Amino acid sequence: xxxxxxxxxxxxxxxxxxxxxxxxxxxxxxxxxxxxxxxxxxxxxxxxxxxxxxxxxxxxxxxxxxxxxxxxxxxxxxxxxxxxxxxxxxxxxxxxxxxxxxxxxxxxxxxxxxxxxxxxxxxxxxxxxxxxxxxxxxxxxxxxxxxxxxxxxxxxxxxxxxxxxxxxxxxxxxxxxxxxxxxxxxxxxxxxxxxxxxxxxxxxxxxxxxxxxxxxxxxxxxxxxxxxxxxxxxxxxxxxxxxxxxxxxxxxxxxxxxxxxxxxxxxxxxxxxxxxxxxxxxxxxxxxxxxxxxxxxxxxxxxxxxxxxxxxxxxxxxxxxxxxxxxxxxxxxxxxxxxxxxxxxxxxxxxxxxxxxxxxxxxxxxxxxxxxxxxxxxxxxxxxxxxxxxxxxxxxxxxxxxxxxxxxxxxxxxxxxxxxxxxxxxxxxxxxxxxxxxxxxxxxxxxxxxxxxxxxxxxxxxxxxxxxxxxxxxxxxxxxxxxxxxxxxxxxxxxxxxxxxxxxxxxxxxxxxxx
Amino acid sequence: xxxxxxxxxxxxxxxxxxxxxxxxxxxxxxxxxxxxxxxxxxxxxxxxxxxxxxxxxxxxxxxxxxxxxxxxxxxxxxxxxxxxxxxxxxxxxxxxxxxxxxxxxxxxxxxxxxxxxxxxxxxxxxxxxxxxxxxxxxxxxxxxxxxxxxxxxxxxxxxxxxxxxxxxxxxxxxxxxxxxxxxxxxxxxxxxxxxxxxxxxxxxxxxxxxxxxxxxxxxxxxxxxxxxxxxxxxxxxxxxxxxxxxxxxxxxxxxxxxxxxxxxxxxxxxxxxxxxxxxxxxxxxxxxxxxxxxxxxxxxxxxxxxxxxxxxxxxxxxxxxxxxxxx
Numbered sequence: 001x002x003x004x005x006x007x008x009x010x011x012x013x014x015x016x017x018x019x020x021x022x023x024x025x026x027x028x029x030x031x032x033x034x035x036x037x038x039x040x041x042x043x044x045x046x047x048x049x050x051x052x053x054x055x056x057x058x059x060x061x062x063x064x065x066x067x068x069x070x071x072x073x074x075x076x077x078x079x080x081x082x083x084x085x086x087x088x089x090x091x092x093x094x095x096x097x098x099x100x101x102x103x104x105x106x107x108x109x110x111x112x113x114x115x116x117x118x119x120x121x122x123x124x125x126x127x128x129x130x131x132x133x134x135x136x137x138x139x140x141x142x143x144x145x146x147x148x149x150x151x152x153x154x155x156x157x158x159x160x161x162x163x164x165x166x167x168x169x170x171x172x173x174x175x176x177x178x179x180x181x182x183x184x185x186x187x188x189x190x191x192x193x194x195x196x197x198x199x200x201x202x203x204x205x206x207x208x209x210x211x212x213x214x215x216x217x218x219x220x221x222x223x224x225x226x227x228x229x230x231x232x233x234x235x236x237x238x239x240x241x242x243x244x245x246x247x248x249x250x251x252x253x254x255x256x257x258x259x260x261x262x263x264x265x266x267x268x269x270x271x272x273x274x275x276x277x278x279x280x281x282x283x284x285x286x287x288x289x290x291x292x293x294x295x296x297x298x299x300x301x302x303x304x305x306x307x308x309x310x311x312x313x314x315x316x317x318x319x320x321x322x323x324x325x326x327x328x329x330x331x332x333x334x335x336x337x338x339x340x341x342x343x344x345x346x347x348x349x350x351x352x353x354x355x356x357x358x359x360x361x362x363x364x365x366x367x368x369x370x371x372x373x374x375x376x377x378x379x380x381x382x383x384x385x386x387x388x389x390x391x392x393x394x395x396x397x398x399x400x401x402x403x404x405x406x407x408x409x410x411x412x413x414x415x416x417x418x419x420x421x422x423x424x425x426x427x428x429x430x431x432x433x434x435x436x437x438x439x440x441x442x443x444x445x446x447x448x449x450x451x452x453x454x455x456x457x458x459x460x461x462x463x464x465x466x467x468x469x470x471x472x473x474x475x476x477x478x479x480x481x482x483x484x485x486x487x488x489x490x491x492x493x494x495x496x497x498x499x500x501x502x503x504x505x506x507x508x509x510x511x512x513x514x515x
Numbered sequence: 516x517x518x519x520x521x522x523x524x525x526x527x528x529x530x531x532x533x534x535x536x537x538x539x540x541x542x543x544x545x546x547x548x549x550x551x552x553x554x555x556x557x558x559x560x561x562x563x564x565x566x567x568x569x570x571x572x573x574x575x576x577x578x579x580x581x582x583x584x585x586x587x588x589x590x591x592x593x594x595x596x597x598x599x600x601x602x603x604x605x606x607x608x609x610x611x612x613x614x615x616x617x618x619x620x621x622x623x624x625x626x627x628x629x630x631x632x633x634x635x636x637x638x639x640x641x642x643x644x645x646x647x648x649x650x651x652x653x654x655x656x657x658x659x660x661x662x663x664x665x666x667x668x669x670x671x672x673x674x675x676x677x678x679x680x681x682x683x684x685x686x687x688x689x690x691x692x693x694x695x696x697x698x699x700x701x702x703x704x705x706x707x708x709x710x711x712x713x714x715x716x717x718x719x720x721x722x723x724x725x726x727x728x729x730x731x732x733x734x735x736x737x738x739x740x741x742x743x744x745x746x747x748x749x750x751x752x753x754x755x756x757x758x759x760x761x762x763x764x765x766x767x768x769x770x771x772x773x774x775x776x777x778x779x780x781x782x783x784x785x786x787x788x789x790x791x792x793x794x795x796x797x798x799x800x801x802x803x804x805x806x807x808x809x810x811x812x813x814x815x816x817x818x819x820x821x822x823x824x825x826x827x828x829x830x831x832x833x834x835x836x837x838x839x840x841x842x
Contacts, residue, residue: 027692035799037557037603046560120568174575175605195604196615196791198691223686223789224799227670231685232789234678391551391804394559431566433559 024214026513028494030240030504031229032199032220039190039199040179041161042110043118050158051242052199052220054505056097057184059157060088060107063501065268067324067413069152073102073162073185083147083456090138094208096164097183097190104134109165114173125154125417128454147456150414153324156269157506159412187213187509196222201508214512226362230254239494242504243267243486248364251309254489261492264311264485266503271320271418272486274408276356276372276479277397280439284354284381285403289347291476294404295333296340297379303371304482307364311487315480317473318419322483323411325452325465330473340379355386357405360393365406368481372404397433408484409434413501415465416453423468423477424449440477523840524825531821538817539593542810543586546801552578553602553804576602589810598814599807601800608811612793618688619792622784623777625708626716631770634720638727639759645732654728657721669714669787676710683710686789711788715781719773723766730762737761763834771827775820779812 032052038044041053060074075091094102112132115122128148133141144151154160162185167178182190185208188201199220203213221238223229230250232238234257243266246254255262278285278294285291300314316333319326354376358369369385376383383404388396396402411418421427424446427436445468452464488504490497497511498504554572573579577588592599598608641653660668677685689695689704734740735758743753773780782794793812800808831838 037560038605044557120565123565179605194691194791195611196618196795197687197789200692217692219691221687221691221789222791224786224795225789228673228686228787228789231670231673231678235681235685237684237686388550390559390802391549391556394555395551398555398559429566431555431558431569435565 022214022495022512023515024512025216026214026515027217027219028215028240028508028511028513029219029221029238031223031232031238031242031245033223033226033229033245035196035222035224038179039182039193041158041182042115042163043174043179045119045121045158050502050505052201053161053182053184054157054186054502055188055201055218055508056182056186056190057157057161057163058186058506059155059160059162060090061152061155062506063153063156063269063413064499065265065501067153067269067322067501069155072155072157073107074155084144086142086144086151088140088142090140091208092138094185095206096166096185097204098164098167099206100164100166102162102164102185103137104140105137106162106165107140108132108134109169110163111160114163114168115160118173119159121412121417122154122159124421125150146454148416148454149456149458149461150416150453153413153417156412156502158502186506188218191217198222207509209509213509215508218508226250233489236491239491240497240504241489243488246489247362248308251311251487251489255487259492260489261494262487262489263498264487266488266498266500266507267484267486268322269413269501270410271322271413272408272484273315273318273320273411274406274481274484275315276481277402277405277407277438278476278478279400279403280441280477281400283403284347284349284352287347288475289343290349291479292333293340293343293347293349293379293381294376294479295476296336296343297381298372298375298479298481299335300481301335303368307368307371308482308484309487311485313483313485315483317469317480318423318478319415319465319469320411320483323418324414325462327466327469330469333473337379344380349380351380351382353382353384354403355384357386357388357393357396357402359406359408360388360390369406394433397437398431400430400437400439404479406481407433407437415468416449420449420453423472438477440475442471442475442477445471520840524829527825527828531818531825534821535814535817536590536594539590539810539814540586542813543589543806546804546806546809547582549804551804553806554578556803557603572602589807593814598811601808602805603803603808608807611796611808612811612815615791615793615796616778618790619778619781619785619794621688621704621708622711622715622790622792623781625712626719626781627770627773627777629712630716630719630723630773631766633716634723635727635759635763635766637720637724639731639754641724641728642731642735642758643754650728653724657724659721660717661721661725663717665714665718665783666787668717669711669784672710672714673787683707685710688791711781711784711790714787715784719769722769726765726769727759727762730765731758734758734762760834764831767827767830767834771823771830774823774826775816777823778819779816 032048034048036046036048036052038049039053039056041049041057058073060072061069062072063069073091073094074088077086077088079086090104096102116126128144130143130145135141164183167183168176187204187207189204191200191202193199201218203216207213223232226247230246233241233254254260278291280286304310304312304314313321317330356369356373359365373383373385397405422436423440424436425441428439429435448464448468452461455461455464493514495512495514497507499510500506553576554569557572558569577585601608601611637653641650644650673685676683684707688707695703740753740757743757778793779797781792782798785792785794797812832840
C-alpha cells in the first residue's frame with residue numbers, strides 16, 4: 001500500500017517549541033470555578049476538569065488556533081491514500097509521572113479500552129474505527145471502516161487523553177485510587193488538592209519537551225462567588241481569570257485596571273455556540289413560521305453589545321465561523337420585528353403562552369432571558385420566564401418539558417463532532433440535554449450528515465455541509481444566538497499564556513512570567 | 516451532678532437519637548422531591564452524554580434500586596455511623612465533612628464568641644447609660660447591623676479592607692504555598708479570619724446587644740435590685756452580680772440557637788470569602804443533588820441542634836439555680 005505523508009512540513013514542527021527569551025521560575029495563581037469533581041480528564045469532561053487536567057495529561061496531538069494538528073505524544077502520522085488506515089509514530093523517551101515509560105500499549109489501552117467505556121462523545125466517533133493495534137512499542141495503526149473526515153481532530157487532550165495502562169488495566173476505572181492522584185505525561189505533576197480551597201500542580205522536572213515548562217508551580221483557587229473572584233484579581237492575589245469566571249458586567253472594569261491584559265483567543269477548538277432550543281414537537285414552536293419569527297424578533301446585536309460587552313459574533317446558522325466547513329454565504333435573519341409579526345399573522349398565532357427557560361449559569365443568562373422575553377413580546381408573542389437550578393434545567397430539557405430554552409455547546413472543530421449531534425433524528429433520546437433535544441426530524445438532513453462524515457476528500461464534505469447549513473437555516477430547528485467569546489483576563493506579567501486552540505486548557509506548559 | 520440530672524440527660528439523649536432518625540428519613544424524601552438527580556447533573560456538566568453513561572452512573576451510585584431499598588440501605592448504614600460515599604468526589608461523606616469541620620468551627624466559633632462578648636458588653640453599657648448618647652449610639656449601630664444583608668456587608672468589607680486599603684486578604688483561610696509553621700501560621704490564619712468572622716458575627720452581636728439592653732432595663736426596675744442598692748452595694752456590683760445574671764436567661768436561649776447553627780449557618784460568609792467550610796459543601800451538594808453528602812451535612816447539623824438544645828437547658832440551671840431539670 002502506498003502511503004502519503006499527511007503530517008505535512010508544518011505539522012512536523014511541534015507547537016511546543018521553547019521560546020529562548022523565556023524566563024524560568026515563578027508561580028501562577030489561577031481561578032478555577034466551579035471546583036471540578038475530579039482531575040481525571042478521561043472520565044470527567046467538565047470544563048474545569050479539562051482546565052486543570054489538561055496540564056497533567058496530554059493527547060497524541062495538539063491543535064493551533066486554526067485547528068491544525070501538531071505533534072504532541074505522537075511525533076508524526078501518515079494515512080493511506082483511501083483515508084482508511086492511519087499510522088501514528090509515537091515520541092520516544094516519554095515517561096509517566098511515576099517514571100514508567102509511555103508506549104503504544106498505553107495508547108491502545110486508553111482509546112480502545114478505557115475511553116471507549118467512559119467517554120460518551122469519543123465512543124460515538126470510535127464507531128467508525130474497525131481496529132486499533134500496536135505494531136511495535138512506538139507505532140499504533142488505526143483501521144477505519146470508511147474514511148472519517150474528523151478523525152484528525154479526535155486527538156486533543158480533552159477528548160482523547162493518554163492514560164497509564166499500568167495503573168488502570170484490570171481495575172475498576174471509576175474507583176481507581178489514581179483518580180485522586182492523577183498520573184499523566186504532561187508538563188505538570190499533581191501535588192495537592194485541598195478540597196474547597198486550592199489545587200496545586202508542580203513542575204515535571206522530567207518533562208519530555210526540553211526546556212519546558214518554565215513555571216515552578218501552578219495554584220488553582222476555588223472561589224465560589226463571582227464578585228469575590230473579581231476582588232481577588234483586583235487585589236493581585238490572582239494572576240489569571242479564565243474565560244467565563246467573572247460576570248460579564250465586571251469585565252470592562254477589570255480590563256481597565258493597570259497591568260491587565262485580555263484575550264479572547266484559545267476557544268477556537270470549542271467555538272461555544274449559543275442558541276435557543278425550540279421544542280419542535282408541540283405548541284407554537286412546532287410551526288416553522290413561528291420559529292422564523294423568533295429569529296427575526298431577536299435583537300441579537302443589542303444582546304452582544306450590552307450583555308457580552310461586544311465580545312462574540314452573532315450566529316446565523318448551526319456551524320460556528322471558526323469550525324471547519326463553515327459556509328459564509330448563508331441567508332441572514334436580520335433584526336426585523338415587522339417580518340416577525342407578518343409571519344405570526346400568517347400562521348394565525350393566537351397568543352398561546354410560551355415558556356422560556358434561562359440557563360442557570362449566572363447573571364448574564366438571566367439578563368439575556370429578559371432581553372429575549374422583551375423582544376418576543378414586542379412582536380406579540382406571549383412569553384413567560386420559568387427559572388430553575390442546574391439539576392432542574394437538565395431535567396426539563398432532557399425530558400423535553402420546555403417550549404424555549406437557552407443553551408450553548410462546543411463544536412470540537414468539525415461539524416461531524418459537534419454539530420450533527422444536535423440535528424440528526426437518530427440522536428433524539430430523553431435523558432440528555434445535549435443531543436437533538438428540539439426533536440427536529442428531517443430525513444434529508446440525516447442522510448447528508450451521514451454522508452458528510454465519511455465523504456472523502458474535504459471538497460466533497462464542504463459541498464454537503466453547505467447544503468446542510470442552507471437547509472437548517474431555512475427550517476430553524478433551533479434559534480441561533482451567538483458564537484460566544486469568553487475573555488481571559490490576566491496580569492500582563494504572564495507571557496505566552498494562550499498558544500493553542502483549546503487555550504487555557506493546556507496553557508501552562510508554555511506560559512512564563514516576566515520578572 | 517445528681518443522679519436525677521444524669522437520668523434526665525440520658526433520657527434527652529435517647530429522645531434526641533430518635534428525633535435524628537426521623538429527621539434523616541424526612542430529609543431522605545425531601546431532597547429526592549427536587550427535580551433532577553445526581554447522574555443527570557454530572558452528565559449535564561460533562562457536556563456530552565448518552566443513556567449508557569447515565570445508566571452507568573446510576574448503577575454506580577445505587578440509584579437504580581427501588582426507593583424503599585435505597586432508604587433501607589441508607590438508614591441501616593447510618594445507624595452504624597456510615598454516611599456513604601459522595602457521588603461527586605468519590606470519598607466517604609464522613610471524611611469530607613470532618614475535613615471541612617475545623618475551618619467551619621474556627622469561623623463560626625470565632626463569630627460566636629465575638630458576638631456574645633461584644634454583644635452582651637454593648638448591651639450592658641447601653642442599659643447603664645440608658646437614654647444617654649452611648650445608649651443611642653449602640654442602639655442605632657445594632658439596628659443597622661441587624662438590618663444589613665450579610666452578603667452586602669461582606670462584599671463591602673472586602674472592597675474596603677482588601678482592595679482599597681490592602682490590609683486584609685479577601686479570600687481563603689491561609690496563604691497557600693508560603694509553608695508557614697507555628698506562630699507565623701497562626702497569625703496568617705487569624706489575618707484571614709478577621710473579615711469573615713466579623714461579618715458573620717455582626718448580626719448576632721446586634722441581636723445580643725439589643726436583647727441584653729432590654730432585659731437589663733427591665734430587671735433594673737425589679738424590687739430586689741432596689742434592695743441591693745439600698746443595702747449600699749456598689750453600682751458595678753449591682754449591675755454585674757444582680758442585674759446581669761438575671762437578665763442573661765433570654766441571651767442564653769438565643770446563644771443556644773446560634774450555637775445550633777455552628778455547622779451549617781455560615782453558607783453566605785463561606786461563599787463570599789471562599790472559606791473552605793461545611794456551609795459551602797452543603798450548598799454545592801444541594802445544587803449537585805449529591806444526596807449522600809447533603810444528608811450527611813443535614814444529619815450532623817441536626818445533631819448539633821439537638822445537642823445544643825440540651826446544653827442550653829443545662830446552662831439555664833447554672834445561670835438560674837431555681838430552674839430544675841426534670842422530665
